[in-house]
Amino acid sequence: MQKRPPRQPLSQQQVIDLLDSHGVQPTMQRQEIAQVLFARDQHLSADDVLKQVNQDSARVSKATVYNTLGLFAAKGLIREVIVDPSRVFYDPNTCEHHHFYNVDTGELMDIDADQLALMNLPTLPAGTVADGVDVIIRIRNQASA
Amino acid sequence: MQKRPPRQPLSQQQVIDLLDSHGVQPTMQRQEIAQVLFARDQHLSADDVLKQVNQDSARVSKATVYNTLGLFAAKGLIREVIVDPSRVFYDPNTCEHHHFYNVDTGELMDIDADQLALMNLPTLPAGTVADGVDVIIRIRNQASA
DNA sequence: GGGTGACGTAGACTTTGTCTAAAAACTCGA
DNA sequence: TCGAGTTTTTAGACAAAGTCTACGTCACCC
Numbered sequence: 001m002q003k004r005p006p007r008q009p010l011s012q013q014q015v016i017d018l019l020d021s022h023g024v025q026p027t028m029q030r031q032e033i034a035q036v037l038f039a040r041d042q043h044l045s046a047d048d049v050l051k052q053v054n055q056d057s058a059r060v061s062k063a064t065v066y067n068t069l070g071l072f073a074a075k076g077l078i079r080e081v082i083v084d085p086s087r088v089f090y091d092p093n094t095c096e097h098h099h100f101y102n103v104d105t106g107e108l109m110d111i112d113a114d115q116l117a118l119m120n121l122p123t124l125p126a127g128t129v130a131d132g133v134d135v136i137i138r139i140r141n142q143a144s145a
Numbered sequence: 146m147q148k149r150p151p152r153q154p155l156s157q158q159q160v161i162d163l164l165d166s167h168g169v170q171p172t173m174q175r176q177e178i179a180q181v182l183f184a185r186d187q188h189l190s191a192d193d194v195l196k197q198v199n200q201d202s203a204r205v206s207k208a209t210v211y212n213t214l215g216l217f218a219a220k221g222l223i224r225e226v227i228v229d230p231s232r233v234f235y236d237p238n239t240c241e242h243h244h245f246y247n248v249d250t251g252e253l254m255d256i257d258a259d260q261l262a263l264m265n266l267p268t269l270p271a272g273t274v275a276d277g278v279d280v281i282i283r284i285r286n287q288a289s290a
Numbered sequence: 291g292g293g294t295g296a297c298g299t300a301g302a303c304t305t306t307g308t309c310t311a312a313a314a315a316c317t318c319g320a
Numbered sequence: 321t322c323g324a325g326t327t328t329t330t331a332g333a334c335a336a337a338g339t340c341t342a343c344g345t346c347a348c349c350c
Contacts, residue, residue, distance in 0.1 A: 027297065035225055046337075061299045066338065080230075086307085087337065088230045100269070103276055118263040122256050123244070129249055131283040138276040139269055161304065172315090172328065191307075206330045231338085232306065 009039050022075045028145040039080060044109040046102045048138045083108060083136050098135035111137070154184050167220040174205045179212045182223060188234040188253040228281050229251060243280035256282070 010018070015034045021027040036052045037044065045053070050065045069090055072078045081089040083101040089108055096113040116135060124130060155163070160179045163173040181197045184190065189197075208280045214235055217223045226234040228246040234253055241258040261280060269275060 028237045042230055065300055082227060082230050085227055111267050115267040119262040122260040127287050129285040129287055131285045134281045136279045139273040140276045142272050142274055209329055
């Protein structure tokens with residue numbers, strides 16, 4: 001768990017420091033991807049990242065986007081959010097928090113940890129350690145069937 | 146929410162009644178699929194169901210398996226569980242409960258609702274209604290990195 | 291210069307799931 | 321029983337997300 005990072009576009013130096021501090025070599029491609037991820041408080045799929053990174057002619061390959069997102073997640077820079085069977089979202093907010101997921105629109109919204117408390121965490125199965133707790137509140141638009 | 150259904154293999158009549166009572170026409174294929182789903186307390190992917198239904202020469206097509214699982218979920222017979230980016234699991238237990246998901250093994254285990262309480266449900270975004278709450282506790286094997 | 295290791299890449303490939311068009315199976319009244 | 325209309329099933333084509341492979345490039349170090 002780390003402090004919530006700032007949400008204005010980061011300077012190149014800030015991005016480099018961020019990567020460095022998580023033990024990630026700050027290559028050009030990784031910096032580009034980090035810029036996109038941390039530019040604003042948003043939840044992006046791999047494909048979103050791929051499109052945004054490549055929209056103004058800077059070219060990063062699909063394989064690199066997937067590799068990098070996996071690396072960032074493994075290093076704790078971002079968090080995978082699994083709510084939609086068709087794709088994984090990546091969340092630059094690594095503070096403890098949870099999610100609303102609008103089934104109709106595909107929209108994903110944060111819920112601050114202090115808005116939703118969990119009581120009585122159950123004992124884990126023997127030989128296992130906790131890796132994280134995800135709470136997803138699925139919502140629908142009122143009008144929809 | 147309904148009572149937890151029995152978990153011994155169901156008689157054909159029980160299956161027919163179960164489908165009927167949820168407003169699902171009990172065709173042969175749907176009965177076969179329901180038998181597999183409700184045979185034991187287990188979480189199956191669509192592919193698991195497809196294989197089990199077809200293992201002893203009874204033939205149900207892929208399209209029908211997917212259609213039927215979707216129908217059963219829509220009618221509240223089973224519940225979709227989204228924990229793994231690569232596939233959806235179907236849970237015959239529709240009582241309120243949550244899940245452990247072992248990231249190392251892919252194993253999915255139930256947590257009874259009374260083992261884990263949620264406090265302070267946050268207010269929903271305007272114009273939306275709740276559709277369900279999923280809590281997933283991700284766990285790893287102790288030995289693994 | 292030449293070796294080494296980390297990184298990036300294109301494109302083929304895999305897997306999960308959806309779609310389409312047609313066939314088969316029920317329903318129900320006459 | 322016939323036949324029209326509806327529902328269900330089907331094979332196979334298709335789509336999308338993600339992975340893999342084999343190679344290319346670059347930095348570093350001797």
